[in-house]
Amino acid sequence: KAGVTQTPRYLIKTRGQQVTLSCSPISGHRSVSWYQQTPGQGLQFLFEYFSETQRNKGNFPGRFSGRQFSNSRSEMNVSTLELGDSALYLCASSPGRSGTAYEQYFGPGTRLTVT
Amino acid sequence: DAKTTQPTSMDCAEGRAANLPCNHSTISGNEYVYWYRQIHSQGPQYIIHGLKNNETNEMASLIITEDRKSSTLILPHATLRDTAVYYCIVRVDSGSARQLTFGSGTQLTVLP
Numbered sequence: 001k002a003g004v005t006q007t008p009r010y011l012i013k014t015r016g017q018q019v020t021l022s023c024s025p026i027s028g029h030r031s032v033s034w035y036q037q038t039p040g041q042g043l044q045f046l047f048e049y050f051s052e053t054q055r056n057k058g059n060f061p062g063r064f065s066g067r068q069f070s071n072s073r074s075e076m077n078v079s080t081l082e083l084g085d086s087a088l089y090l091c092a093s094s095p096g097r098s099g100t101a102y103e104q105y106f107g108p109g110t111r112l113t114v115t
Numbered sequence: 116d117a118k119t120t121q122p123t124s125m126d127c128a129e130g131r132a133a134n135l136p137c138n139h140s141t142i143s144g145n146e147y148v149y150w151y152r153q154i155h156s157q158g159p160q161y162i163i164h165g166l167k168n169n170e171t172n173e174m175a176s177l178i179i180t181e182d183r184k185s186s187t188l189i190l191p192h193a194t195l196r197d198t199a200v201y202y203c204i205v206r207v208d209s210g211s212a213r214q215l216t217f218g219s220g221t222q223l224t225v226l227p
Contacts, residue, residue, distance in 0.1 A: 102149055
């Protein structure tokens with residue numbers, strides 16, 4: 001099976017712009033979670049989508065949003081970028097069934113730099 | 116989810132067993148212990164999980180104390196490629212939420 005893919009791998013944006021990141025989960029997986037990783041805050045949960053619905057949300061401002069399509073692919077969007085949004089954004093896919101919380105497979109991440 | 120405490124860093128000689136401890140003294144009866152690792156600049160990778168019995172897979176062994184307040188991840192024959200940050204996470208394994216709460220983890224450095 002192909003793993004989780006994320007595009008683009010690297011991105012440079014200017015403060016105030018908006019950005020969209022994409023994640024393709026493992027075939028058959030219906031749950032996609034997004035995480036932000038920074039040196040100061042570590043790995044932090046952003047949100048999770050399951051069957052096109054947001055199922056869980058972390059403590060991030062409304063500038064961070066996401067969606068999931070019928071084929072389980074997911075996008076996350078960050079509007080009005082701030083310097084502090086510079087981070088590695090990771091996507092994880094999971095079957096999503098009860099009792100499979102351990103089955104989370106992470107993609108390589110998108111490295112976003114805001115200047 | 117219960118809080119976990121791990122040492123900040125550890126070294127291990129290549130070929131020797133690496134034993135990574137995790138303290139989770141407030142763990143609840145239905146919470147599992149998960150271990151993930153993150154090799155530099157890659158996404159985290161699932162290693163193993165357990166409830167109360169010791170577990171072993173092709174990557175590692177997980178030893179959970181009888182009172183479940185602590186656990187140890189064992190990499191039996193560490194290689195240079197095992198150098199990574201290792202995260203111990205405690206959470207329930209039921210319901211719909213897939214959120215993982217990562218702490219600071221242990222930076223394991225395998226030395227040649």
